Amino acid sequence: MKNTSYTISELATEYEITPRTIRLYEEQGILSPQREGRRRIYSERDRVRLRLTMRVRRLGMSLAEARELIDMYSNPQDEEHQLHTLLERLQAHRDRLLAQHRDIELTLTEIGRVHEQAQQALSRLRQERG
Incomplete structure (x- = not known):
């Protein structure tokens, strides 16, 4: 058992x-x-x-989101309402993740730009020192 x-x-x-x-x-x-x-x-x-x-x-x-979703399924309700709520929560979370993804991509682009500038400055310094 x-x-x-x-x-x-x-x-x-x-x-x-x-x-x-x-x-x-x-x-x-x-x-x-x-x-x-x-x-x-x-x-x-x-x-x-x-x-x-x-x-x-x-x-x-x-x-809090986890609890809300779990409680929703623990309490008998209209299944259609439960599914709509789940879809809304998932879409909101997806939207947040996509916004974070865009922010990360912008940050990575900026890091790449600064990295390239630092590499060029280092190369110039080495050339000047001969």
Whole structure:
């Protein structure tokens, strides 16, 4: 039978993250473990929410965005509304990434220009020294 409860150490090992990260997700309301004394006991639901959170974070979205998306699927709603919300969030995130990409390209172009100028100045100095 599949394990339906997990310790913080088991989840940290499984997902290659620190227990501190798991506690942060708990503080943010993403995970809600049961307690046995001082021990946290995570359910299969917590495990799934952790996996989804990590997937959303890999996409570069914030914890708040992760929580919103995960909560949306945890609460029964109109599926069409859920999909529209997901598409809106993904498009907004895509737009932010494209803007960052443009900024990075501009910065790289500027770095290339300054690098070339520095190379030329160094060559002139070497020629002057003979």
